[in-house]
Amino acid sequence: xxxxxxxxxxxxxxxxxxxxxxxxxxxxxxxxxxxxxxxxxxxxxxxxxxxxxxxxxxxxxxxxxxxxxxxxxxxxxxxxxxxxxxxxxxxxxxxxxxxxxxxxxxxxxxxxxxxxxxxxxxxxxxxxxxxxxxxxxxxxxxxxxxxxxxxxxxxxxxxxxxxxxxxxxxxxxxxxxxxxxxxxxxxxxxxxxxxxxxxxxxxxxxxxxxxxxxxxxxxxxxxxxxxxxxxxxxxxxxxxxxxx
Numbered sequence: 001x002x003x004x005x006x007x008x009x010x011x012x013x014x015x016x017x018x019x020x021x022x023x024x025x026x027x028x029x030x031x032x033x034x035x036x037x038x039x040x041x042x043x044x045x046x047x048x049x050x051x052x053x054x055x056x057x058x059x060x061x062x063x064x065x066x067x068x069x070x071x072x073x074x075x076x077x078x079x080x081x082x083x084x085x086x087x088x089x090x091x092x093x094x095x096x097x098x099x100x101x102x103x104x105x106x107x108x109x110x111x112x113x114x115x116x117x118x119x120x121x122x123x124x125x126x127x128x129x130x131x132x133x134x135x136x137x138x139x140x141x142x143x144x145x146x147x148x149x150x151x152x153x154x155x156x157x158x159x160x161x162x163x164x165x166x167x168x169x170x171x172x173x174x175x176x177x178x179x180x181x182x183x184x185x186x187x188x189x190x191x192x193x194x195x196x197x198x199x200x201x202x203x204x205x206x207x208x209x210x211x212x213x214x215x216x217x218x219x220x221x222x223x224x225x226x227x228x229x230x231x232x233x234x235x236x237x238x239x240x241x242x243x244x
Contacts, residue, residue, distance in 0.1 A: 045089060045119040047164040048108055051134060054160035061153040061231055062136050070135040071104045071123075076194045076218045079104035079130060086124040091117035105135065133194070134158055144239070146193070148204070149231025152224045155184035155191050189225030192216050198239040206233035 055067045071079040071087075079085055081102040089096050091114060098121070100106045111119075123130060134157040136150045163171060175181045183189065195202070195218060202213040202220035206229060213235065214221040220237065223229060 043120050044165060045111070045114045045121065047161045048121075049110065049115050050164040051157040051161040052108070052110060054156045055134075055136075055153065058153055058156045061149040061156070062138055062147065065136045065138045065147075065150055065153070066107070067157065068105045068107050068135050069132050071100065071106070071130050071132050072194065074129060074131070075197070077197055083130075084124075085130070088122050089114055089119050090122050091119035093117050094119075134161075141234070144237045146222075146235040146237070147231070148222065148224065148229055148233040148235065151191070151193060151222050151235075152184060152231065154193075155189075155224050159183050184224060186225045187227070189223075190214075190221045191224050192219035192221055194219050195237055196239065199237060200240050201238045203236045203238070204229065204233055205236065206230060 052067070071085060073079055073083070079100070083104075085100050085104075087098040087100055087106070089098055089111070094113070094117070096111075096114075098106060098108070134154050136154050136157070138147045138150055141147060166174075171181075174183070178186055180186070184191075197218065199215060199218060199220065202215065202222075204211050204213055204223070213223075220235065222235060
């Protein structure tokens with residue numbers, strides 16, 4: 001199983017939007033633990049279109065949540081208006097601005113002309129300075145709480161975006177090692193999700209059942225493939241107090 005994880009990482013590492021993504025596999029666990037897939041290639045609009053398709057197909061995982069994309073700095077912190085980011089979707093035929101919120105969030109709509117023209121997202125920053133990733137949050141939850149079904153749907157979107165730019169040979173090899181094409185649904189799949197700086201712990205709970213999640217660098221590892229945890233299970237993040 002570690003071989004499958006490492007090959008998956010080898011294919012997906014360096015595929016972050018606007019620059020390379022970090023990747024790591026858990027060395028001491030038999031589960032498939034993937035970090036690099038969290039920042040799939042998002043330069044191509046066709047890749048993002050595939051992510052929109054996956055979101056529509058698997059909406060039942062998070063029926064109340066919208067799909068947005070968050071721009072993150074290299075250290076994992078959210079981009080803000082202070083970064084003065086300008087994003088556009090460009091092809092040989094046209095170039096249109098893509099608004100970015102003050103919180104670093106943006107919505108990407110379907111644009112058939114941009115899809116057919118194989119348009120590209122262009123950010124006014126050097127590669128590697130910023131990354132973008134899907135963010136799905138059910139309304140009404142505190143900022144330090146994540147819903148497991150939301151994270152499962154994020155995985156579906158990220159994998160769809162990544163697969164769109166992978167070669168047939170790479171996808172076939174990974175499908176063989178992952179025992180099928182449903183990477184997010186694999187029962188031992190753990191996926192790394194970024195958190196703001198200062199993360200101390202992540203606790204998954206549903207009813208009376210509770211488990212502490214593994215932290216990896218600045219991320220927490222969510223057991224998205226373990227269907228013994230329902231979509232409504234919640235992950236509570238605890239952060240260090242400033243100055244401590």
